[in-house]
Amino acid sequence: MKIVKISNKKPPQWILDAVNEKFGVEWKSSVIFTYGELITSYTGMMTEDLLAHEPHHTKQQKEFGGADKWWKEYLKNNQFRFEQELECYRKQYQWVKRNLKNRNEVFNCLMSYAHALSGKLYGEIISFNEALKQIKKINEENKNNTTSIRNATS
Ligand SMILES: [Zn+2]
Numbered sequence: 001m002k003i004v005k006i007s008n009k010k011p012p013q014w015i016l017d018a019v020n021e022k023f024g025v026e027w028k029s030s031v032i033f034t035y036g037e038l039i040t041s042y043t044g045m046m047t048e049d050l051l052a053h054e055p056h057h058t059k060q061q062k063e064f065g066g067a068d069k070w071w072k073e074y075l076k077n078n079q080f081r082f083e084q085e086l087e088c089y090r091k092q093y094q095w096v097k098r099n100l101k102n103r104n105e106v107f108n109c110l111m112s113y114a115h116a117l118s119g120k121l122y123g124e125i126i127s128f129n130e131a132l133k134q135i136k137k138i139n140e141e142n143k144n145n146t147t148s149i150r151n152a153t154s
């Protein structure tokens with residue numbers, strides 16, 4: 001997967017502090033933060049598939065009434081956080097299905113997204129299998145590309 005250049009400017013400190021306190025994630029662990037138009041990480045880099053994920057948070061924040069308001073809700077409301085992330089992971093998964101030719105690579109992406117969405121970073125709000133099912137959902141509805149888990153593992 002290609003690496004793309006993003007900002008390495010810190011998002012507001014209160015967000016870093018809250019994310020660190022709640023999820024045990026540090027700025028230097030190179031997690032990507034979206035704050036309005038700012039998409040940033042410690043290294044100033046991210047994998048290309050995140051171009052289908054992070055800018056969607058920008059859009060969500062705009063629609064929700066601003067980045068600060070969105071981040072406050074995101075930090076305190078598990079259901080909200082899950083819904084917002086699920087939308088972005090679905091977009092990201094659709095992107096890899098369209099753009100990566102190698103089925104194993106697509107499958108590995110799906111596994112890592114489900115792992116992330118069910119993991120510590122978002123407060124362990126869903127099981128791995130449920131995350132897997134949810135991320136795939138939209139793709140099962142538009143059957144134009146039929147890579148299923150069964151195909152991908154064989
Ligand atoms: Zn996200």
